[in-house]
Structure formats: C-alpha cells, structure tokens
Amino acid sequence: xxxxxxxxxxxxxxxxxxxxxxxxxxxxxxxxxxxxxxxxxxxxxxxxxxxxxxxxxxxxxxxxxxxxxxxxxxxxxxxxxxxxxxxxxxxxxxxxxxxxxxxxxxxxxxxxxxxxxxxxxxxxxxxxxxxxxxxxxxxxxxxxxxxxxxxxxxxxxxxxxxxxxxxxxxxxxxxxxxxxxxxxxxxxxxxxxxxxxxxxxxxxxxxxxxxxxxx
Amino acid sequence: xxxxxxxxxxxxxxxxxxxxxxxxxxxxxxxxxxxxxxxxxxxxxxxxxxxxxxxxxxxxxxxxxxxxxxxxxxxxxxxxxxxxxxxxxxxxxxxxxxxxxxxxxxxxxxxxxxxxxxxxxxxxxxxxxxxxxxxxxxxxxxxxxxxxxxxxxxxxxxxxxxxxxxxxxxxxxxxxxxxxxxxxxxxxxxxxxxxxxxxxxxxxxxxxxxxxxxx
DNA sequence: ACTTGTCCTGTCATGCCGTCAGCTTACCGA
DNA sequence: TCGGTAAGCTGACGGCATGACAGGACAAGT
Numbered sequence: 001x002x003x004x005x006x007x008x009x010x011x012x013x014x015x016x017x018x019x020x021x022x023x024x025x026x027x028x029x030x031x032x033x034x035x036x037x038x039x040x041x042x043x044x045x046x047x048x049x050x051x052x053x054x055x056x057x058x059x060x061x062x063x064x065x066x067x068x069x070x071x072x073x074x075x076x077x078x079x080x081x082x083x084x085x086x087x088x089x090x091x092x093x094x095x096x097x098x099x100x101x102x103x104x105x106x107x108x109x110x111x112x113x114x115x116x117x118x119x120x121x122x123x124x125x126x127x128x129x130x131x132x133x134x135x136x137x138x139x140x141x142x143x144x145x146x147x148x149x150x151x152x153x154x155x156x157x158x159x160x161x162x163x164x165x166x167x168x169x170x171x172x173x174x175x176x177x178x179x180x181x182x183x184x185x186x187x188x189x190x191x192x193x194x195x196x197x198x199x200x201x202x203x204x205x206x207x208x209x210x211x212x213x214x215x
Numbered sequence: 216x217x218x219x220x221x222x223x224x225x226x227x228x229x230x231x232x233x234x235x236x237x238x239x240x241x242x243x244x245x246x247x248x249x250x251x252x253x254x255x256x257x258x259x260x261x262x263x264x265x266x267x268x269x270x271x272x273x274x275x276x277x278x279x280x281x282x283x284x285x286x287x288x289x290x291x292x293x294x295x296x297x298x299x300x301x302x303x304x305x306x307x308x309x310x311x312x313x314x315x316x317x318x319x320x321x322x323x324x325x326x327x328x329x330x331x332x333x334x335x336x337x338x339x340x341x342x343x344x345x346x347x348x349x350x351x352x353x354x355x356x357x358x359x360x361x362x363x364x365x366x367x368x369x370x371x372x373x374x375x376x377x378x379x380x381x382x383x384x385x386x387x388x389x390x391x392x393x394x395x396x397x398x399x400x401x402x403x404x405x406x407x408x409x410x411x412x413x414x415x416x417x418x419x420x421x422x423x424x425x426x427x428x429x430x
Numbered sequence: 431a432c433t434t435g436t437c438c439t440g441t442c443a444t445g446c447c448g449t450c451a452g453c454t455t456a457c458c459g460a
Numbered sequence: 461t462c463g464g465t466a467a468g469c470t471g472a473c474g475g476c477a478t479g480a481c482a483g484g485a486c487a488a489g490t
Contacts, residue, residue, distance in 0.1 A: 005469090007228060007467085009470085011466075011467060012352050012466090012467080013467080013468090014454080014456085014457090014466090014467060014468085015456095016455085016467080016468065017467065017468060020469090035345070036254050036338075037253060037337065037341070038252060038279075040270065041445095041446065041447090042446075042447070042448085043446060043447085044446095045447085046434090051469075051470090052447080052469070052470050052471085053446085053447075053469075053470090054448085054449080054470055054471085055468080055469060056469080057448060057449075058469080062447090062448085064253075065287070079221045084436090114340075118340045118353065121336075121337075121340075121410045122333060122336075122337050123251075124397065124400070125333045125336075125396050125397060125401070126251050126252070126333065127328075132399075132400065135397075135400070136400065136403060139400075143404065147404075150395075160427070162413050163414065164406060164410050164411075164419065165399065165488080166401075166406045167404075167410055167411050167414035167415075168404055168414050168417070169404075170394075170401050170404050170406060170411075170420065171390055171394050171415055171418055172221065172390075172399070172412065172418070173410075174390060174394050174397060174400075175386055175387075175389055175390030175393060177393060178389035178390060178392060178393035178480070179385075179386050179389050180337075181340050182339065182340060182350075182389060184338070184342070184347075185347070185350070185354075185385070185389075186381075186382065186385050188351060189362075189381045189382075189385050190359065190381055191379060191385060192383045194230045195382055196378050196379075196382050196385075196386075198377075199308050199377075199378065199379050199382035199383050199386065200382075200386055202378065202383070202423050203383065203386055203387070203418075203421075206418075206421045206425070207421065210427055212374065212375070212419070212425055215374035221434095222437090225439085226435080226436065227435095227436085228436085228437090229435090229436055229437080229487095231436075231437065231486090231487085232436065232437060232438095235437080237484060256464080257476090257477070257479090258477060263445085266438075267437085267438070267439050268439095268477080268478075268479085269437075269438075269440080269441095269479085269480085269481090270437085270438060272478085272479060273437080273438080273479080276479095277478085277479090284438055343470090368485095369471070382435085
C-alpha cells in the first residue's frame with residue numbers, strides 16, 4: 001500500500017532510521033501538548049529526542065511536515081469513529097442511547113488527541129488544504145452517518161422536508177468538536193463535564209430526530 | 216477609564232506614537248488574514264508598516280502581545296452581540312425570527328473578524344488564560360442571554376427540568392462559533408451558505424425551546 | 431536658541447533555521 | 461574475515477528574527 005518510508009533526500013529508511021523518525025514524532029507530539037504551537041522549535045524537538053536538528057531535517061521538511069504526519073496517523077484512528085453510529089437506531093430509548101454513546105466516544109477521542117487536533121483545526125481554519133483534508137477525514141466518518149440517519153428519517157416523513165441533512169449533521173459534528181476542544185471553558189459557566197454530556201446528547205437527539213428523547 | 220497608552224519601557228504615548236502603534240496593529244491584523252499565525256514575524260509587520268522592528272518592540276512585548284491588543288478591541292465590539300437577543304421572544308413566529316437573526320448576526324461578526332478569532336480560539340484551546348478570557352467575553356454576551364431564555368422557559372414548565380441551561384446555551388454558542396470558523400468546510404459536504412443558515416437557526420430554536428419553530 | 435519629553439532607528443549579541451560535506455555505523459556478499 | 465555500499469548522524473555555517481540599548485530626530489513650550 002504505502003510505499004517505503006523515505007528521507008527528504010530520497011534514501012530509504014531502514015530499521016534504525018524509522019525508529020529515530022518515530023522518536024522525533026513522539027517528542028514533537030509531546031511538545032505540542034506542553035507548549036504553544038507557535039513556540040515549538042525544531043531544535044527543541046531534536047534535543048528532546050537526543051539528536052540534532054540536522055537529523056530532523058533528514059526526515060521532515062519542517063515542523064509543519066512532521067505535524068501533518070502525526071495528524072495523518074491520528075486521522076487513520078479517527079476513521080473508527082464510524083462504529084459509534086453504524087447500525088444504530090434513533091428510535092425510542094435506543095435513540096437516546098445512540099446519542100449518548102456518540103457524545104461519549106467523540107469526546108474521548110478528542111480528549112486523547114487534543115493537542116494535535118488543535119493544530120489541525122487551526123490549519124484548516126487558515127485554509128490549508130492538507131489540514132483541511134485531515135479534518136474532513138475524521139469528521140466525515142461521523143458526519144456521513146448522521147446525515148444518512150437524518151435523510152432516512154426524512155424519507156419516512158418523520159423529519160421536515162426543508163431540513164438539509166448534511167447541514168444539520170455538519171453543524172452537530174462541529175458542535176461536538178468545538179465543545180470537546182473547549183471543555184475547560186464550560187467550567188467557568190458553572191457546568192461540569194458530567195452535566196455537559198447528557199445535554200450534548202439531548203441536542204444531538206433533537207437535531208437528528210427533531211424530537212425530545214424518550215429516556 | 217482605561218489608563219493612557221504606554222510603551223513597553225513606561226513612557227506615555229502621544230498622538231504620533233499612538234498613530235504608529237495603531238498602524239502596527241492594523242498591519243498585523245492584515246498579516247494574520249493572509250498568512251499562517253505561526254509564520255507571522257515582527258520584521259514583516261514592521262516592514263509593512265514602513266517602520267523598523269525596534270519600533271514594534273517599543274509598543275508590544277512580542278507578536279502575541281500585539282495580538283492580544285487586537286483581540287481586546289474586537290472583544291469590546293463583540294459585547295454588542297447581546298443586542299441580538301435582548302428583549303427578544305422565543306414564542307411562536309417571533310421565536311423563529313429571533314433564532315434567524317442570532318445566526319445572521321453571529322456569523323457576520325465571525326466572518327468580519329475571522330483571522331483574529333482563529334488565533335484567540337487557538338490560544339484559548341492551548342490553555343492561555345488571557346485568550347481564554349477574551350473568548351469568554353465575546354461568547355458570554357450571547358451565552359448568558361441564551362441561558363437566561365432557557366431558564367425562563369424552564370421555570371414556566373415549557374422546557375424539561377433536567378436540562379442545564381448553561382450547558383445547552385454553551386454548546387449552541389460553541390456550535391455557532393465552530394460553524395462560523397469552518398464555513399468553507401461545509402461546501403465539501405455540498406452545503407451552501409444560504410442553506411446553512413436556516414438549518415443552524417433550526418438547531419438553535421430546537422435547543423432553546425425543545426420544539427420545532429412555527430414559521 | 432534651549433529644554434524637555436516623545437519618537438524612531440542603527441547596531442549588536444544571541445539563538446534558531448535550514449543546508450551541506452563528511453564522518454560513522456550497519457548490513458551483505460564474496 | 462573483509463571490503464563495499466548505502467544508511468544514519470552531526471558539526472559547522474550563512475542567513476534571519478529577536479530583543480535590548482543608546483543616541484539622534486522631532487515637536488512644543490519658554
């Protein structure tokens with residue numbers, strides 16, 4: 001599938017090289033969690049990995065290039081979010097459960113990868129197509145499933161005809177992502193995480209079905 | 216109210232100084248729109264403003280400091296978003312209109328200031344309290360009004376008791392902000408801006424009142 | 431013209447960036 | 461065992477941004 005890992009100057013990376021490369025990625029990932037993206041420097045990453053800046057440039061064109069690599073790995077994992085919705089029902093009590101599990105799974109995923117997701121979000125918002133594409137890959141998995149569910153309910157006449165399934169699904173997914181990214185912000189509104197989740201699930205359920213959930 | 220404008224080394228800025236200072240802010244603002252935050256350098260801002268880097272450092276400790284200044288000015292303007300909700304009703308047809316006008320006003324504001332808001336969002340997500348505070352200032356104006364509306368409807372028994380007004384309001388506001396920041400993303404889902412707005416308004420209305428709007 | 435305080439810039443030490451040439455290490459076949 | 465070859469790593473370097481300072485330019489009042 002994916003060709004061999006290559007260095008910037010075209011060499012094929014062997015065992016040792018791949019290990020260094022991965023170590024650099026791991027260290028960069030860690031740095032993104034602890035310091036502002038703007039202040040992450042190649043030399044710091046290299047130092048942390050116990051190597052030299054020149055080595056970093058052997059494997060990545062620049063910091064952004066390495067970030068894209070990390071983001072790609074995460075996006076691959078993110079494709080699994082589809083499972084949160086595959087084959088689920090939005091009817092009755094199981095609908096409420098579907099909404100809850102979606103919120104839970106999504107928030108967990110975001111929390112796990114929050115540092116890299118912040119950067120991806122920024123890159124996408126700034127109009128960088130590469131970041132944009134990665135963000136899409138993650139959100140699409142959830143968005144498409146949601147849009148399908150809404151469209152199906154719509155075809156059964158249980159959702160108004162002037163609803164645009166993609167627009168609603170996209171907005172709900174954006175909401176999930178935004179809330180996940182700013183979970184801390186809610187505490188200053190006096191909202192604890194445990195309270196937040198059911199209310200999010202409620203909004204999801206309302207958005208998808210147009211009705212309050214029966215619990 | 217606010218004390219005089221001061222330089223980094225404590226001098227009071229006069230008319231001429233304030234003009235240069237503002238020019239630097241304007242140029243920085245422009246650069247944020249055209250290039251990634253990570254790549255905005257002091258020397259470029261200074262060049263664009265027809266001055267020297269040293270001058271920049273006379274008025275701001277660093278790029279971040281200047282960005283905070285711009286963000287503050289914007290936040291002051293953003294406080295006016297409250298008007299979108301003050302004294303509005305959520306009942307019947309006027310409720311639908313309230314939702315629509317909120318969406319319109321909010322999206323316009325975000326579009327107008329998207330570059331600086333991206334950076335504020337990033338700073339807040341990274342845990343920087345100064346950016347966080349600014350973000351709050353803007354969102355609070357809308358959030359509080361929304362939460363009040365929900366709480367009021369709740370006290371009248373028109374909204375379920377286990378709904379947390381702050382949590383719902385916060386989530387809806389986060390949704391608005393996220394959709395505004397990634398409006399471009401929706402086009403790849405085949406959703407045009409004109410279609411997006413009414414669907415957003417629908418979600419807002421559903422979230423606040425728990426019911427579909429009567430149009 | 432002189433003083434005072436504001437305003438701007440030339441210059442400098444420091445540190446990161448990104449590249450290259452060249453050295454070291456690992457692997458492999460004879 | 462012994463080169464040969466390709467992978468792997470780094471010291472060193474020019475270039476540029478940073479941030480500090482001292483000193484010169486300027487405007488306004490006396």
